[in-house]
Amino acid sequence: MNHEAPVRYFLGMPYNPSNILMITVTCVIVFVIAVLCTRRLQMKPTGLQNFLEWVMDFVRGLINSSMDWKTGGRFHLLAMTLIMYIFVANMLGLPMAIVVDHELWWKSPTADPIITMTLAVTMVALTHYYAIKLKGVKEYGKDFFRPVGFMFPLKIVEEFSNTLTLGLRLYGNIFAGEVLLSLLVTLGTSGILGGIFAVVPMIVWQAFSVFVGAIQAFVFTLLTLVYMAHKVSHDH
Amino acid sequence: MDLLAAAIAIGLSAFGAGIGNGLIVSRTVEGMARQPEASGLLRTTMFIGIAFVEAIPIMGVVVAFIMLFL
Numbered sequence: 469m470n471h472e473a474p475v476r477y478f479l480g481m482p483y484n485p486s487n488i489l490m491i492t493v494t495c496v497i498v499f500v501i502a503v504l505c506t507r508r509l510q511m512k513p514t515g516l517q518n519f520l521e522w523v524m525d526f527v528r529g530l531i532n533s534s535m536d537w538k539t540g541g542r543f544h545l546l547a548m549t550l551i552m553y554i555f556v557a558n559m560l561g562l563p564m565a566i567v568v569d570h571e572l573w574w575k576s577p578t579a580d581p582i583i584t585m586t587l588a589v590t591m592v593a594l595t596h597y598y599a600i601k602l603k604g605v606k607e608y609g610k611d612f613f614r615p616v617g618f619m620f621p622l623k624i625v626e627e628f629s630n631t632l633t634l635g636l637r638l639y640g641n642i643f644a645g646e647v648l649l650s651l652l653v654t655l656g657t658s659g660i661l662g663g664i665f666a667v668v669p670m671i672v673w674q675a676f677s678v679f680v681g682a683i684q685a686f687v688f689t690l691l692t693l694v695y696m697a698h699k700v701s702h703d704h
Numbered sequence: 705m706d707l708l709a710a711a712i713a714i715g716l717s718a719f720g721a722g723i724g725n726g727l728i729v730s731r732t733v734e735g736m737a738r739q740p741e742a743s744g745l746l747r748t749t750m751f752i753g754i755a756f757v758e759a760i761p762i763m764g765v766v767v768a769f770i771m772l773f774l
Binding site: 633636637639640641643644647683684686687690 | 758
């Protein structure tokens with residue numbers, strides 16, 4: 469565990485090029501999956517098209533369980549992109565972690581709080597944008613004082629706490645998983661006995677991390693849709 | 705001192721997560737025993753509930769890791 473982030477500077481501002489690399493890899497992988505699955509579109513789907521149809525159906529079920537389709541249909545592509553992106557991002561750190569000169573280059577992009585908090589802030593800002601766009605500024609302002617007027621400070625705090633927990637939940641799960649993976653690798657490379665003892669826990673922990681990555685992608689998308697539904701739907 | 709702080713952080717997080725998850729899963733099993741047809745919906749809701757409850761203890765785990773390794 470003696471690796472750190474490769475911090476570089478651009479115009480005096482520090483940034484992490486490993487994040488940029490991993491985000492690019494994630495985007496390329498999701499793009500390739502989407503293109504491969506829609507090569508030959510047919511009315512009766514065969515082969516890879518079935519996978520993307522399943523994702524579409526699953527996300528449609530998520531949207532239907534939070535809001536009616538008339539208001540929720542416009543978020544279908546957003547939710548599909550979000551769930552595929554976060555799932556692939558969570559999986560990237562599991563096969564390997566590449567450390568060059570004590571600097572960690574290959575990891576899950578979501579194991580960095582900057583990335584997950586940016587995603588969370590973007591999603592919550594999007595909910596505010598869509599609330600204003602679909603309901604108008606007056607209705608959006610009045611929503612803060614429903615159902616009772618003195619709930620206003622609580623509603624403000626709720627926005628911040630929702631954003632914080634949305635981002636930090638994803639970060640904590642993936643980062644803790646990666647730290648334990650690197651600890652198991654340290655055990656596995658510390659001699660013959662360590663190598664034998666580390667095989668079964670490594671298998672178990674990799675499987676659990678795949679499961680946790682999938683669940684966290686699902687929960688992030690679902691919560692984004694639920695926050696959207698609270699602000700955008702009309703019946704309280 | 706750092707080790708003690710990390711141990712307290714992760715111990716209390718584990719305590720909270722254990723009790724919370726236990727309550728969630730026990731109610732889910734009870735609901736499934738009452739109405740086996742609703743198993744699918746109950747299972748999905750259980751996973752969502754577990755992700756919610758484990759969010760804050762996971763932040764405690766991250767705090768413990770930061771104290772151990774940074």
